[in-house]
Amino acid sequence: MxxxxxxxxxxxxxxxxxxxxxxxxxxxxxxxxxxxxxxxxxxxxxxxxxxxxxxxxxxxxxxxxxxxxxxxxxxxxxxxxxxxxxxxxxxxxxxDEAMLDKALQYERIGLISTVKETPDALIDYLQARQPNCSIESIVDPGIIHLLFQGKQKEHDERVRTMIAEMDGKVDVIVLSQYSLAHVANQVETSVPLLIAPxxxxxxxxxxxxxx
Incomplete structure (x- = not known):
């Protein structure tokens, strides 16, 4: 295989x-x-x-x-x-399709992203399958580059801030990129937190x- x-x-x-x-x-x-x-x-x-x-x-x-x-x-x-x-x-x-298919089980979906172009790609997929789904998006453009620069602590702190801002406003939170997956182990949320890998x-x- x-x-x-x-x-x-x-x-x-x-x-x-x-x-x-x-x-x-x-x-x-x-x-x-x-x-x-x-x-x-x-x-x-x-x-x-x-x-x-x-x-x-x-x-x-x-x-x-x-x-x-x-x-x-x-x-x-x-x-x-x-x-x-x-x-x-x-x-x-x-x-992201396996993760987004899970997200579509919920009515209100929150997206967390660190690349400006990412939310549009995810929203198009979600709305094509469920046109009436409610989507909230928070993006901090470009902070993925902090990982390239070895500044993971700063990167993770900013991602945690976005997650905290989204928590309670939606039924599920989606960490839109593979580079965000490790942050899921750093937070506790009141709603499910989905990662892709x-x-x-x-x-x-x-x-x-x-x-």
Whole structure:
């Protein structure tokens, strides 16, 4: 069993590897990464044709490795799956879809993000499946870079502040990115707090078993 993981940031590596080791350690993980994609997205503010072409190269390389499925790990690039899936014979999963499907069990959904473009990608998915769902979003743009700079303590403190601000206003809180997953162990909330990595690993494993 083999899963190709497509990354746009190094911060996704540990969370998703830890999740697969816990859920399905027998799966071989192949990593495909282009860290310049996030810089391009932050500069442009949207998924431009140039970004789509660059991202599609990663997907092509991943597909050529003949995995059982391809798993994205960066939420901001999820909209590209609908464009690229028809061009790829290998099943491709969005980074967040398993987590968001759980979130849709609740009426009021809160999103916590540290990349400006991420909430739009998640909101589009949620509203496409449940048009009348209530969504609150808090984003602190760019603080993901604190992790790149080795400032995890400051990063985590700011994320905890966002979670505290959201708690009590919604029925479930979603930590939108893999880079946020570790913060879930640092807080206690009055509502469920969802993270993506383990839900993602479980969905990939179930998909492979059903093939």
């Amino acid at each position: 083999k899963v190709a993981l497509v990354h746009a940031t190094t911060t996704a590596l540990n969370p998703i590897e830890d999740a697969f080791r816990k859920i399905a350690p027998e799966i071989d993980l192949l990593h495909f990464m282009d860290t310049h994609l996030l810089s391009m997205l932050e500069e442009s503010g949207s998924l431009t044709p140039e970004i789509a072409r660059r991202f599609s190269k990663l997907i092509s390389l991943a597909a050529e490795s003949r995995p059982d499925c391809i798993q994205l790990t960066c939420s901001a690039f999820n909209p590209l799956t609908s464009i690229l899936q028809p061009l790829c014979r290998v099943k491709m999963f969005r980074s 383990e839900a993602t690993a479980k969905r990939c494993f179930e998909y492979i078993l059903q093939k």
